[in-house]
Amino acid sequence: MAESSGVLRVEVVSPERVLFSGESTQVITRTMEGGEIAFLPGHAAFLGALTENHTRIYLSDGTIQNLAVHLGFVEVGPDHVTILSDAAELEEDIDVAAVRATKIRLEEQLRTEQSAEIEAELRRTDARIAATGGL
Amino acid sequence: MAGGQERILRGRIKSVQATKKITRAMELIAASRIVKAQQRVVAAVPYSDMITEVVRDLSAAGSSSSMPLLAGRSEVKNVCYVALTADRGLCGGYNTGVMRATEGEIKKDALEGRSHTVIAIGRKADGYFRFRGYNVAKSFTGFTDSPSYANAKEIGEFVTELYASGQVDRVELVYTRFISSGTQEVVQRPLVPLEAETVAGGDAKNAAGADYEFEPSPEAILETLLPRYVEARVYAAMLNAAASEHAFRQRAMKSATDNAEELINNLSRIMNRARQDSITTEIMEIVGGAEAMSSKN
Numbered sequence: 252m253a254e255s256s257g258v259l260r261v262e263v264v265s266p267e268r269v270l271f272s273g274e275s276t277q278v279i280t281r282t283m284e285g286g287e288i289a290f291l292p293g294h295a296a297f298l299g300a301l302t303e304n305h306t307r308i309y310l311s312d313g314t315i316q317n318l319a320v321h322l323g324f325v326e327v328g329p330d331h332v333t334i335l336s337d338a339a340e341l342e343e344d345i346d347v348a349a350v351r352a353t354k355i356r357l358e359e360q361l362r363t364e365q366s367a368e369i370e371a372e373l374r375r376t377d378a379r380i381a382a383t384g385g386l
Numbered sequence: 387m388a389g390g391q392e393r394i395l396r397g398r399i400k401s402v403q404a405t406k407k408i409t410r411a412m413e414l415i416a417a418s419r420i421v422k423a424q425q426r427v428v429a430a431v432p433y434s435d436m437i438t439e440v441v442r443d444l445s446a447a448g449s450s451s452s453m454p455l456l457a458g459r460s461e462v463k464n465v466c467y468v469a470l471t472a473d474r475g476l477c478g479g480y481n482t483g484v485m486r487a488t489e490g491e492i493k494k495d496a497l498e499g500r501s502h503t504v505i506a507i508g509r510k511a512d513g514y515f516r517f518r519g520y521n522v523a524k525s526f527t528g529f530t531d532s533p534s535y536a537n538a539k540e541i542g543e544f545v546t547e548l549y550a551s552g553q554v555d556r557v558e559l560v561y562t563r564f565i566s567s568g569t570q571e572v573v574q575r576p577l578v579p580l581e582a583e584t585v586a587g588g589d590a591k592n593a594a595g596a597d598y599e600f601e602p603s604p605e606a607i608l609e610t611l612l613p614r615y616v617e618a619r620v621y622a623a624m625l626n627a628a629a630s631e632h633a634f635r636q637r638a639m640k641s642a643t644d645n646a647e648e649l650i651n652n653l654s655r656i657m658n659r660a661r662q663d664s665i666t667t668e669i670m671e672i673v674g675g676a677e678a679m680s681s682k683n
Binding site: 269288322 | 426433436437443539597599600601604610614621
């Protein structure tokens with residue numbers, strides 16, 4: 252938080268391609284045990300493992316890039332934030348109607364059987380819904 | 387009689403021409419796929435670079451020694467080879483290159499008293515190693531020409547599990563590295579345990595690594611990170627192999643097309659000669675007949 256004038260170079264990288272790359276003033280994400288965390292320019296070097304979450308990237312031009320990140324890592328330096336994730340989706344790539352339908356189906360399933368897999372899928376679905384502005 | 391030979395030759399030329407059309411089409415398809423495969427190789431670089439960097443930073447923070455994936459075993463009794471080949475043939479020496487290299491290593495290990503395990507990727511490797519009675523732990527097939535990350539994940543998980551359970555003490559990747567569309571080479575790279583030098587690295591960034599804040603603890607991060615790292619390595623190898631496969635296929639099909647062309651040339655030459663021969667003979671017969679008629683008159 253030392254240099255308020257600085258910008259963060261943000262990159263969201265999946266194994267198959269660079270998903271997003273741009274300049275930002277603030278990035279909010281959620282680590283595995285620590286809860287939500289925000290990074291501003293000048294942040295100390297930081298390395299964290301992420302849960303399924305709704306990550307917000309406040310771009311330099313004032314808009315917000317929402318995305319759903321399903322597990323992964325974040326590496327932060329004073330001038331950059333890198334999110335590594337094998338499954339991340341940009342807000343505009345998410346099909347809201349389909350995701351809501353999935354959520355209902357999963358909740359239905361969970362009522363009858365307990366399974367870690369379904370719970371994880373539900374967490375991913377929640378992250379997607381949050382990223383598209385719902386919930 | 388001579389006309390018969392000409393007809394046979396015409397038939398052969400037609401069939402070679404049909405073959406040429408097929409090989410030409412395969413060549414063009416492979417050529418267009420090389421470009422795409424190459425782009426995928428390049429697109430995967432940022433992720434694997436960064437994940438390597440993060441692993442390096444973490445181990446600089448001094449949390450590496452207790453990790454099973456990082457710690458080597460003092461005695462290596464069983465070596466696992468992950469052989470990456472194609473699902474289909476018609477690609478020159480691509481498959482044999484990888485399989486020979488793997489087989490050579492297995493034999494070398496056998497001389498030194500180590501047993502082997504093979505993980506076959508691609509239908510060709512599966513057939514080859516199973517037929518020859520090697521110990522094939524598992525085969526993954528059906529995606530070698532355009533692998534996805536999910537495939538790499540599946541393989542990575544299987545390898546990690548195999549290593550963690552103590553069934554194998556070392557895992558090696560054997561694949562064809564894509565250098566350019568003209569050059570590819572069969573390489574063997576250690577996958578698990580992760581090499582000390584890969585992880586520690588002689589990079590200048592190393593010094594900064596120790597200053598990181600971690601959340602949760604470095605150990606916990608490393609524990610989730612290392613399997614991802616293995617997957618990323620497998621994925622990179624698979625993309626390289628896919629690009630190489632297309633390059634090999636293009637070259638093989640190009641030479642098949644050239645061959646067919648040469649064959650057609652030769653055959654048409656023979657056919658033309660046969661045709662000329664038969665015409666000459668016919669004229670001779672007519673002339674001879676006419677002469678005989680006129681001399682009779």
